[in-house]
Amino acid sequence: MSRPDVTKIHRNIGQYHTGEMDRRGVSRRDFIKFCTAMSAALTLPFTFAERIAAAVTDPARPPVIWLHFQDCTGCTETLLRATHPTVESLVLDIISLDYSETLLAAAGHQAEAAKQATIDDFEGKFILVVEGSIPTKDGGIYCKIGDKTAVQILEETLPKAAAAVAIGSCASWGGIPSSGPNPTGAKGVTEVMPEAKTPVINLPGCPPSPYNLMQTVVYYLTMNKLPELDKKGRPKFAYGSIIHENCERRAHFDAGRFAEQFGDAGHRQGWCLYKLGCKGPETHANCPSILYGDVGSGAWPVGTGHPCFGCTEEDVAFTKPLHQQAAVAEVVPPAFYPHIVEEKGKGLSIGAAAVVGAAAGVAGGAAAMMAKDLRKQDEEDEQTNEKAE
Amino acid sequence: MKLERRDFMKVISAGAVTATTAKTVRSEARTALSEDAVGILYDATVCIGCKACEVACKEYNDMPSSSSYVNDQFEVKNVWDSPDDLDAKTLNKIKLYKDGDGSVKDREKDGFSYIKRACMHCADPDCVSVCPVTALTKDPVTGIVSYDETRCCGCRYCQIACQYLIPKFEYDDPLGQIQKCQLCSHVIAEGGIPGCCEACPTGASIYGNVHDLLDEAHQRLDMTPGTTYDFPVRMVDSKDRASHEVHEYVNYVYGESEGGGTQYLILSAVPFGELGLPNLPDHSNASVTEKLQHSLYKGMIAPAALFVGLLYAAHQSVKYHNRSDEEGADE
Numbered sequence: 001m002s003r004p005d006v007t008k009i010h011r012n013i014g015q016y017h018t019g020e021m022d023r024r025g026v027s028r029r030d031f032i033k034f035c036t037a038m039s040a041a042l043t044l045p046f047t048f049a050e051r052i053a054a055a056v057t058d059p060a061r062p063p064v065i066w067l068h069f070q071d072c073t074g075c076t077e078t079l080l081r082a083t084h085p086t087v088e089s090l091v092l093d094i095i096s097l098d099y100s101e102t103l104l105a106a107a108g109h110q111a112e113a114a115k116q117a118t119i120d121d122f123e124g125k126f127i128l129v130v131e132g133s134i135p136t137k138d139g140g141i142y143c144k145i146g147d148k149t150a151v152q153i154l155e156e157t158l159p160k161a162a163a164a165v166a167i168g169s170c171a172s173w174g175g176i177p178s179s180g181p182n183p184t185g186a187k188g189v190t191e192v193m194p195e196a197k198t199p200v201i202n203l204p205g206c207p208p209s210p211y212n213l214m215q216t217v218v219y220y221l222t223m224n225k226l227p228e229l230d231k232k233g234r235p236k237f238a239y240g241s242i243i244h245e246n247c248e249r250r251a252h253f254d255a256g257r258f259a260e261q262f263g264d265a266g267h268r269q270g271w272c273l274y275k276l277g278c279k280g281p282e283t284h285a286n287c288p289s290i291l292y293g294d295v296g297s298g299a300w301p302v303g304t305g306h307p308c309f310g311c312t313e314e315d316v317a318f319t320k321p322l323h324q325q326a327a328v329a330e331v332v333p334p335a336f337y338p339h340i341v342e343e344k345g346k347g348l349s350i351g352a353a354a355v356v357g358a359a360a361g362v363a364g365g366a367a368a369m370m371a372k373d374l375r376k377q378d379e380e381d382e383q384t385n386e387k388a389e
Numbered sequence: 390m391k392l393e394r395r396d397f398m399k400v401i402s403a404g405a406v407t408a409t410t411a412k413t414v415r416s417e418a419r420t421a422l423s424e425d426a427v428g429i430l431y432d433a434t435v436c437i438g439c440k441a442c443e444v445a446c447k448e449y450n451d452m453p454s455s456s457s458y459v460n461d462q463f464e465v466k467n468v469w470d471s472p473d474d475l476d477a478k479t480l481n482k483i484k485l486y487k488d489g490d491g492s493v494k495d496r497e498k499d500g501f502s503y504i505k506r507a508c509m510h511c512a513d514p515d516c517v518s519v520c521p522v523t524a525l526t527k528d529p530v531t532g533i534v535s536y537d538e539t540r541c542c543g544c545r546y547c548q549i550a551c552q553y554l555i556p557k558f559e560y561d562d563p564l565g566q567i568q569k570c571q572l573c574s575h576v577i578a579e580g581g582i583p584g585c586c587e588a589c590p591t592g593a594s595i596y597g598n599v600h601d602l603l604d605e606a607h608q609r610l611d612m613t614p615g616t617t618y619d620f621p622v623r624m625v626d627s628k629d630r631a632s633h634e635v636h637e638y639v640n641y642v643y644g645e646s647e648g649g650g651t652q653y654l655i656l657s658a659v660p661f662g663e664l665g666l667p668n669l670p671d672h673s674n675a676s677v678t679e680k681l682q683h684s685l686y687k688g689m690i691a692p693a694a695l696f697v698g699l700l701y702a703a704h705q706s707v708k709y710h711n712r713s714d715e716e717g718a719d720e
Binding site: 253254255256257258274275281324325327328330332333336337338339340341342344 | 437438439440441442443444445471472473474482483484485486487490491492493494501503504588590591631632633634663664665
């Protein structure tokens with residue numbers, strides 16, 4: 001694993017950015033650490049840290065428009081709780097957040113005008129982030145901003161974006177508003193506009209980890225393309241495996257140690273929560289790896305002792321009861337299960353075969369000799385008898 | 390000795406007469422299970438391979454962990470239990486069937502399935518039949534095949550007789566016993582249920598009256614694959630249920646008639662032969678061997694008749710020799 005070339009990064013950062021970062025209490029060293037951490041999180045070689053540094057300090061970075069629809073603002077809240085980097089000083093500058101209803105100082109017509117200006121000036125270049133589901137029933141009147149329905153706003157904005165991120169389960173597939181009976185006809189971004197040419201990345205989760213968003217954005221800025229997505233449009237680096245595969249309690253599952261009730265002896269010892277309805281075996285996410293809130297180990301639902309409820313998966317979250325047993329997603333079983341027939345021993349070696357053959361030969365020869373001798377003895381006896389008679 | 394053809398035929402016909410005139414005796418009616426016979430139903434499609442049943446079995450029966458190459462290589466004891474098969478320390482084993490890339494559960498081709506192996510508690514057990522000292526017995530009420538170590542003489546005839554290769558002998562102990570699952574009869578006697586069924590989270594192993602279990606098994610075979618069924622957990626009549634999708638079973642309950650029937654029934658979506666379960670006729674070996682032995686030895690008539698026949702043949706031979714000696718002496 002090669003280390004990043006620090007001098008190259010120093011050169012890329014330059015005076016202006018160093019000054020800006022110093023003002024915000026971020027040393028150059030911290031910035032280099034950030035770039036290295038980003039490249040590690042994206043599972044790229046460390047040499048990419050240089051490219052990341054160049055990308056995020058590039059003055060021509062594209063703006064981001066963040067739309068809120070039927071949301072709880074949890075996804076914005078989760079972003080605000082990121083600590084490496086702190087979002088308001090570093091990432092907001094890096095991605096130039098031009099419109100966000102939560103964080104914008106302006107309001108009303110002024111805010112809308114600013115948004116429109118960004119869309120017009122940077123058409124085909126800005127990144128769109130959508131938070132919250134889009135109601136489609138009754139003409140979509142259940143969510144209106146600035147006298148336009150959510151559907152209208154999305155249809156006006158999405159085609160003009162360079163790329164879009166549907167952050168959170170609501171924007172990805174409908175989330176809580178879409179759970180039965182779904183009175184507003186809530187749908188995710190790709191379901192509302194399936195024909196859109198703009199590539200949409202889904203980052204489900206309730207809330208999703210802010211680092212998944214930042215990693216996606218940084219990847220896009222550095223590589224100028226989207227990370228590899230799975231069939232549901234989710235980046236594989238974050239949603240490629242089920243929680244069950246990386247869970248810290250997996251050893252307990254494999255050994256058959258389950259908590260039967262909240263607070264029982266097994267639960268206190270941190271045993272597997274499968275019997276309590278943990279949906280980890282059928283949920284794709286990277287929660288056990290990156291955790292939440294940067295407060296140390298165990299900072300995720302299972303780590304605290306509550307079963308995962310599958311917040312990223314459309315068929316699981318807000319649909320399957322919390323304590324209903326999960327179906328274990330089909331993953332090829334690992335090697336420690338014995339097969340139906342296990343080979344034992346090495347079979348007959350050449351030396352052993354030779355010894356057995358020789359012994360058999362000796363036995364056979366001795367038997368033949370003895371038979372011959374007996375017959376001869378018999379004949380001699382008969383001759384003796386006849387002579388005697 | 391030169392037997393004349395006539396004498397030879399006399400001996401043979403004597404034997405044939407004894408074999409056919411003895412009354413044929415059926416083996417004792419062990420194929421008829423009592424109404425209260427208990428058993429276990431294992432559904433491989435519901436099993437997730439968590440091995441909670443293995444852990445519970447060891448706990449309920451106070452068994453030490455098995456050694457394996459992992460334990461031997463790192464010289465650890467009772468830290469990791471990873472037997473390859475049933476053995477003298479493992480009464481219940483989850484094994485894996487895998488074909489090709491093993492990507493889909495409960496599919497024969499390019500798929501995988503789990504199988505739980507333990508004593509089948511046959512309705513007409515071969516092991517009970519062959520045991521010369523009645524160390525293995527079948528309970529007349531519950532039908533559980535139990536082992537009495539105070540009677541066992543270590544002949545291991547039961548190991549050879551069992552078609553499923555279940556009884557395991559403690560070879561590393563000079564006064565070793567046979568080890569096999571006994572359906573946690575010591576727990577059942579106190580009103581509990583076997584450890585494997587108690588621990589199974591999904592309802593793959595359930596305990597109950599064997600006739601109820603057989604009915605439940607046939608009900609599942611009648612279900613439409615893809616629908617959801619509330620599988621009973623722990624016991625067949627439990628209120629505790631776990632919802633799972635019904636898979637496409639092999640349309641057969643293994644153990645319904647195998648070797649005369651077993652009390653450990655198995656359902657699977659993968660053909661049973663692939664899971665290591667033997668293809669057996671619907672009668673036990675014991676029924677055939679016992680019939681033969683009982684008919685041959687009934688009342689000791691046939692042996693006695695054969696003995697008389699042999700005596701006669703020997704007498705004839707001696708007479709012939711004496712005659713030829715006399716003739717030779719005359720010449």
